[in-house]
Ligand SMILES: [Ca+2]
């Protein structure tokens with residue numbers, strides 16, 4: 001899909017599209033440079049990441065809005081996809097019905113979110129071009145897809161407008177390379193197609209396409225690069241240290257697309273959240289999982305760092321549910337909190353404020369937006385120890401909601417148990433360090449996590465020796 005007008009189709013004489021079935025849905029259609037380049041980044045055989053995409057349907061924006069999405073058609077739902085195998089929808093355009101007509105903008109977004117969960121699709125939607133430029137509600141205001149900005153930060157960014165469903169949500173969700181947002185957006189779409197391809201493998205046979213779409217979203221955002229400039233505005237000193245009330249970086253969203261890490265996450269071991277903290281099994285350095293939360297429900301993941309992790313990132317996303325008459329929607333408010341834990345998750349040590357000073361160098365341990373449907377923990381230099389990650393619902397809306405989580409911690413924190421000095425091997429240096437901190441609560445040497453360095457820890461070092 002590309003700009004309005006009849007010139008919305010890619011030039012199929014380009015060898016990048018050889019052998020691909022590209023259907024221009026609306027008549028008349030003609031080619032455009034814009035559409036051709038969007039198509040190259042999305043499914044071109046040499047430019048795109050997902051070179052193997054073979055079946056594509058392209059639309060004129062106006063026709064798609066009124067004849068497919070069915071904006072203005074009351075309770076008539078969006079039309080079915082041209083093929084049930086369609087998984088990615090690319091929107092390299094921006095628009096608004098304008099002042100006084102915000103209801104149509106809202107309706108279009110509501111319909112798109114409904115379509116995504118109904119049909120198991122992930123929509124990628126471009127932001128406006130230009131740093132400081134105005135945001136447009138369509139289609140970047142969506143809840144269930146991804147809004148995309150540019151790696152060079154020359155894109156619109158900010159909160160969804162007061163006229164949107166649930167105002168104040170942060171956009172964009174992710175940034176990617178591209179000369180224009182129109183070309184950055186299909187880069188994310190192509191990455192999404194790669195993850196969908198993985199998720200349709202036999203190991204994932206039990207998943208629905210709607211689940212696959214949200215797992216893809218979680219892995220793309222959860223696997224994104226968060227460079228040193230990335231921050232979600234959590235105070236870094238004082239009583240509120242580490243407490244973020246906005247989940248994303250204002251300009252970078254969830255971060256810079258890293259398809260390799262996203263793929264590593266989705267192919268790592270799935271670990272689901274569990275409602276009893278002591279039942280949470282330790283997760284590996286990368287992975288994903290789900291949890292179903294009732295109103296006011298809580299679920300837990302557990303992590304065991306044997307060494308310092310230079311980075312630790314945990315992201316959770318969840319979709320809104322649009323009523324089948326499109327007149328309303330239900331929307332959970334999930335929050336994240338990371339605490340140090342002891343004894344396999346039976347006791348917690350809060351890390352907010354000064355309590356976290358010795359535990360992490362910078363970042364956030366709580367993510368508690370009241371409006372977004374994404375929350376993010378991002379930490380630099382998290383010290384060894386046991387941690388419990390809590391996802392809780394702060395709303396009382398009826399019905400259960402699935403949380404889709406993805407995490408990526410630096411594997412340096414997941415070396416051998418007992419390697420207290422992080423030399424890569426359990427040796428006499430570790431025994432020496434444990435004896436040096438004997439009797440203290442130094443978590444680096446408290447291997448059995450009972451809050452004191454004692455003979456139990458030395459015994460574990462000897463057990464793991466060599
Ligand atoms: Ca929240």
Ligand SMILES: [Ca+2]
Pocket residue numbers: 418419420421422423424425426427429430
């Ligand atoms: Ca060692």
Ligand SMILES: [Ca+2]
Pocket residue numbers: 445446447448449450451452453454456457
């Ligand atoms: Ca101990």
